[in-house]
Amino acid sequence: MKAFLKYREIWLAAAIIVLIGLISTRFPAFADPGNLRQVFNDTSILMILALGQMVVILTRSIDLSMASNLCFTGMVVAMLNAAHPAIPIPLLIVIALAVGLVLGAINGLLVWRLNIPSIVVTLGTLTIYRGATFVLSGGAWVNADKMSPEFIGFQRAAFLGIPVLSWIAILVIALFFILMTRTALGRSIYAIGVNPTASVYTGIDVGRTKFIVFCISGMIGGLAGYLWISRYVIASVEVANGYELNIIAACVIGGISIAGGIGSVGGAVLGALFLGIISNALPVINISPFWQMAISGSAIILAVVLNARGERQQGRIILRKVEAAT
Numbered sequence: 001m002k003a004f005l006k007y008r009e010i011w012l013a014a015a016i017i018v019l020i021g022l023i024s025t026r027f028p029a030f031a032d033p034g035n036l037r038q039v040f041n042d043t044s045i046l047m048i049l050a051l052g053q054m055v056v057i058l059t060r061s062i063d064l065s066m067a068s069n070l071c072f073t074g075m076v077v078a079m080l081n082a083a084h085p086a087i088p089i090p091l092l093i094v095i096a097l098a099v100g101l102v103l104g105a106i107n108g109l110l111v112w113r114l115n116i117p118s119i120v121v122t123l124g125t126l127t128i129y130r131g132a133t134f135v136l137s138g139g140a141w142v143n144a145d146k147m148s149p150e151f152i153g154f155q156r157a158a159f160l161g162i163p164v165l166s167w168i169a170i171l172v173i174a175l176f177f178i179l180m181t182r183t184a185l186g187r188s189i190y191a192i193g194v195n196p197t198a199s200v201y202t203g204i205d206v207g208r209t210k211f212i213v214f215c216i217s218g219m220i221g222g223l224a225g226y227l228w229i230s231r232y233v234i235a236s237v238e239v240a241n242g243y244e245l246n247i248i249a250a251c252v253i254g255g256i257s258i259a260g261g262i263g264s265v266g267g268a269v270l271g272a273l274f275l276g277i278i279s280n281a282l283p284v285i286n287i288s289p290f291w292q293m294a295i296s297g298s299a300i301i302l303a304v305v306l307n308a309r310g311e312r313q314q315g316r317i318i319l320r321k322v323e324a325a326t
Contacts, residue, residue, distance in 0.1 A: 008254075008255035008264075008267055008306075009254075009255070009264065009266045009267050009270055012253070012254065012255070012267065012270040012271065012274065013270060015274065016270065016273060016274055016277060019274070019277055019278075019281075020036070020277065023277075023281045023284075027281070027284050030281060030284065037162065037166070039273075039276055039277055039280050040166055040169075040273070040276075041162075041163050041165055041166045042276055042280060043272055043273055043275070043276025043277075043280075044165050044166055044168065044169035044227075045165075045169075045224050045227050045228055045231070046246060046247065046250055046272040046275065046276060047169050047172075047173065047250075047268070047269050047272040047273065047276075048168070048169055048172050048220055048223065048224055048227070049066055049070070049220060049221070049224050049243075049247045049250075049272075050247055050250040050251050050254065050268040050269070050271060050272045051172060051173065051176045051220065051265065051268050051269070052066065052216060052217040052219075052220025052221060052224075053066060053217060053247045053248060053250075053251050053256075053268075054176075054251050054254075054256050054263055054265070054268040055176075055179075055180075055189055055213045055216055055217065056118070056213050056214060056216075056217050057248075057251055057256050057257075057258060057260065057263070058189050058190060058192075058193045058213075058256065058260055058261060058262075058263055059189055059192045059193050059209065059210050059213055059260055060192070060193055060196065060259065060260035060261075061111065061118035061119075061210060061213070061214075061260075062118050062119050062122065062248070062258075063104075063107065063118065063122050063214065063217045063244075064119065064122040064123050064126050064244050065103070065107060065122040065123075065125040065126040065129055065221075065244070066217060066220070066221045066224075066243075066244055066247055067126075067221075067240040067241070067242070067243040067244040067247070068125070068126045068127070068128075068129035068130040068133075068240075068244075069100055069103045069104065069129055069218060069221030069222065069225065070221050070222075070224045070225045070228055070239070070240045070243070071129065071130055071133050071225070071237065071239045071240050071241075072099070072103065072129045072130070072132055072133045072136070072225070073096050073099045073100050073103070073221065073222040073224075073225030073226070074096075074225035074226060074228055074229035074235050074239055075133045075136055075137050075142070075225075075229075075235045075236075075237075075239075076095070076096070076099050076136070076225075077092045077095060077096050077099075077225065077226050077229065078142040078146075078147065078151075078229045078235035079136070079137065079142060079235070080092060080095065081146075081147055081148055081151045082142050082146040082147060085148040085150075085151075089150055089151060089154045092151070092226060093223065093226055096222040096223055096225050096226040097219050097222050097223055098222070099222050099225075100218045100219045100220070100221045100222015100223065100225065101215055101218050101219045101222065102218070103125070103129060103218045103221065103222070104214045104215045104216070104217050104218015104219060104221065104222075105211070105214065105215050105218060106125065107121055107122055107125055107214045107217075107218065108210060108211035108212070108213070108214030108215055108218075109211065110125075111207075111210055111211070111214060112207040112208065112210055112211040113207075115207075118210075118214075126244070130237060130241075133237050134237045137235070137236075137237065139237065141234060141235065141236045142229075142234070142235040142236075143233070143234055144233035144234065147230070147233060151230055152230055152233055154230065155168070155227060155230055155231060165227060165231065168223075168227070172220075172223075173265060173269055176265045177265045180264070180265055181265075185209070185212065188204045188209050189209065189213060190261055191204055191261075192204065192206050192209055192210070192260070192261075193257075193259075193260030193261025193262070194260070194261035195261075228240060246275060249271075249275060249296070249300045250268065250271040250272035250274075250275050251263070251268055251271060252271070252300060252303050252304055253270075253271035253274050253275065253299060253300060253303040254266075254267035254268045254269070254270055254271025254272070254274075254303075255267040255271070255303075255306075256268060256271070271303075274299065275296065275299075278295060278296055278299065279296075282295065
């Protein structure tokens with residue numbers, strides 16, 4: 001039982017249950033299964049993006065351009081749909097994934113081949129991708145009346161009573177779980193985060209692996225681009241402006257260490273869900289926007305403190321083992 005409680009995900013899941021319980025005392029309908037299903041659906045895009053960011057952070061890197069990637073890719077597919085409504089939605093999703101992959105590959109190449117810190121690279125491409133969106137659209141918006149009904153309705157269609165958007169999130173979660181727990185790439189990502197130098201001696205190509213994780217985060221940004229635009233039915237240069245902070249916050253709250261090497265798919269999902277519940281619940285119980293930001297910020301600071309304490313404790317445990325062996 002004691003070993004079971006060491007998992008950060010258990011405590012985070014318990015915190016989410018307590019949070020739902022507290023909110024239900026003010027707004028009983030919040031805990032209804034139908035409402036919780038809607039909260040999950042509302043948080044699906046953030047969950048998907050947090051998973052893409054997670055694999056980057058685990059390698060001691062960061063992708064600040066995900067929201068700009070989302071904005072650019074969303075504009076591309078929205079303009080394509082407006083100009084050619086007959087293009088099937090699955091093909092548009094493939095195009096979104098491909099465009100996102102190219103943007104992610106640019107980040108990865110700059111980090112890999114030029115050895116530029118990821119925070120510098122993605123801070124630059126954050127601006128470039130959003131500027132490219134302005135150039136592409138000429139500053140114009142693509143509104144709902146220019147989008148086809150299929151473009152808007154695909155993710156809203158229900159399967160077994162659950163919207164397609166939620167099913168897409170579940171599929172992405174399952175794929176990332178397999179990637180991180182059942183593949184050599186997943187093990188390499190963790191190894192690089194724990195000790196990049198030792199990873200080289202074990203035969204892991206650190207630069208190539210970082211390139212791959214940026215490609216993955218780029219594809220996730222591209223997928224989120226279509227999902228975001230079809231959900232909020234508007235494409236503009238301002239789409240998801242500043243949303244990269246929410247993505248990183250979800251990872252931090254979920255226990256993904258900014259120092260790399262520590263974190264899990266479950267943690268990233270629960271971190272996004274925690275933020276999703278807060279953003280859905282606080283307006284319902286009439287908390288002012290100022291206090292909403294203050295509460296969200298406090299949750300992030302608390303998560304960072306807990307992460308730091310957890311990492312120190314792990315370090316001490318390793319030292320005790322070394323001391324015991326000598």
